[in-house]
Amino acid sequence: MDFTECYGDTMSSVAAAARSGCRRRLRRLIQRGYSVDCRDNRGWKALHEAAAAGSKGCVQEILSAVRGSSSGSFAYVNSLTHEGESACYLAAQRGHLEVVRFLLRAHADINQLTNDLSCPLYEAVNNGHTDVVELLVSEGAEVNRMHTESCWTCLHQAVYKGHSEIVHILVNxxxxxxxxxxxxTPLFVAAQYGQRECLEILVNAGANVNTQAADLATPLLIASQEGHQGCVDFLLDHGADPNLACSHEWxxxxxxxxxxxxHIGILRRLIADTDRACDRDEGMVSPLYMAIHSNQSHIVKMLLREGYSPDAQDCSHTLGIHSPLSLALCHTSEKPYSESVKLLIAAGASLSEEDWMYALATDETDLLQLILKHRWIPRPEALTSDHSVPQHDGKTELTLKELNELLCVALNQIHFAGCWLPLLLKAGxxxxxxxxxxxxxxxxxxxxNYLLEFVNWSTVAPLLKHILDHRRVEKTWDPRPCFDSIPCLSHICRLQVRTLLGPDLLMRTSVVQQLPVPIPLQEFLQFRDISEASYTHTPPSPILDRIEEYRNTHQHRHVL
Incomplete structure (x- = not known):
C-alpha cells in the first residue's frame, strides 16, 4: 500500500488548515469541536501536517487542544504515521528548527525510529540541516545508532553527503x-566518494587511515580505484600504507x-611509494596484469617506462595467467594485436610456447612480424646460454628455450606453414x-618445395630422402625439376653467402647493395627468385581452441 501520496478525501479539515499554516482557521475549527486526532490514508494527523509545514503556531494550537482533552499529550506528540514517522521526524527532515525545539519541549521522543530505521537526527544529517543537527545532538540524540539496511550511522551519512559542518559537529x-x-567506516566512505574535506576532519580527529573493510579493502585502495587524487595524496601524506594487502584472494x-x-596521476604517486616486490616476487601480482586486463595501454607504457618487468611473475596459481604477454594475447584473440602486445614485445617480453601459438597457429602474420621486428633469431652455433642479450638495432636474441619452443610450435602447426615459413626463413x-x-x-x-630451396637438397639425410621418395611415389609431393639434380654452383654460393652474413643481414637491401656483386645478382642472393608457398585456406577453429588442443595433444618434436 502506498503511504506517500495523500488523498484529498481522507484529510480532515483540521489537518488541511494545519498544512496551510493558517493558525486562526485551525483555532476556529478546534473551538467548533473538530477533532485533531483524525488520520488520513497515510496515517498522518493534524500535528504531522503542521510539523511538516514548519508552522510552529499550528503545532502550539494542536498541542494546547490535546492538553485540554482527556487523551494524553505525550502519546499524541509521539504518534506515528503508517511509515513510522513522528512529528519531530518530519520537522527535522525539513529543517524546521523552531518546530523541532518546541516538540522536544513537549516531550517528543528524540530517538524514535521509523519503519526503515531512520530517526530525526539521521534525516537532519541527510538533508544537511546543520542547525537542527546541532540542536538534536545538544539535546542528547543517540549519535552512534545504526540506521538503514546498510547499518550506517549518522556520521557515515554526513560524510557521504559531504556535509563537512555536520561532520565537525559529529566527530566529537x-x-x-x-x-x-x-x-x-566513515573515513572509508569519505575516501570512496572523494569527500576530501570530510576526510581531513576525520583524520585530524584521530580516525584510522588504514582501516580495512570486510573484504580487506582500505580507504587508499578505494580512493585509488575511484580516481580521487586529492584523497590519495592526503591519505599517503598521513600514514596510509600502500603495501597493505587489500584482498583475501590475492x-x-x-x-x-x-x-x-x-588513473595515471594516482599511479604515478603510488609507484613512488609502493614496494617493488609486487613487480617480480613470487606470490605477488604485477600491476601490469591489471592494466592489460582493462586494456589500459597508456598505463602499460608508463609501468614499463618506470622499470616494471614485461615478464613479471607467473600468476597461474592466483589469476590463472602465466605472464603479462599471455594475458594481452588472450584478450587479443583473433583480432589484430593490441597496443599492449606491441609494448610488451618491444620491451623484451619472453615468449612461451603458448605465445608462439598466437603467432604461428593462424593465417595472420602481423603478430609474427611484430615479434621478428624486435627479436633476433640467432644462429645455432651462437646459442651458448639461455639468456637473451642485447643486439644491434635495439633487438634482442631469442634464447635457446624460446627458439626450441618456436620450433616445437612450428612443427605442430604445419597447416599454417605457408604463412609463417617465409617470414622465419627470411628472418634468419x-x-x-x-x-x-x-x-x-x-x-x-x-x-x-619452398623449404628445400633454402638448403643443399643433395645433402639431405637418407631418412629424409626416403620420406621424400615415398611422397613422390604416392604423388603427395610434386617436386621442382631442379631437385632431381645436384644444385648449381650459383645456388651453393648463395647458401654460403647466407651462412656468412646471416639471413637477417642478407635480406636487408642496404646490406646487399654494399656487396661487390652486380645488381641483377642482388635479388638472387636474397632468394627472391623463389616463389613463396601459398596458404591453403580452410576455416580453422578459433585460436583459443587450437591452443587448448595443443596443450592436450602436442609432443616436443624437436629439441635444438
Missing part, C-alpha cells in the same frame, strides 16, 4: 570507527586499482632445423 560525539554491514594493493582503472631461422620427418611428411607440396 560519534564513534569514528563504527562500521556498516560491509565493515566500512595480494592486491592500491597500485593495482589505479592501474586497472587508468636455420632451415635445417625444420628438416624433420614430421615436417617432410605433413607439409603440403608448395611448402616443402
Amino acid at each position: 560525539k560519534c564513534n569514528l570507527e563504527a562500521v556498516d554491514d560491509h565493515g566500512i 595480494p592486491q594493493f592500491p597500485i593495482h586499482a589505479a592501474a586497472e582503472f587508468g 631461422l636455420e632451415p635445417s632445423l625444420l628438416l624433420q620427418p614430421h615436417m617432410l611428411e605433413e607439409a603440403d607440396s608448395e611448402v616443402l
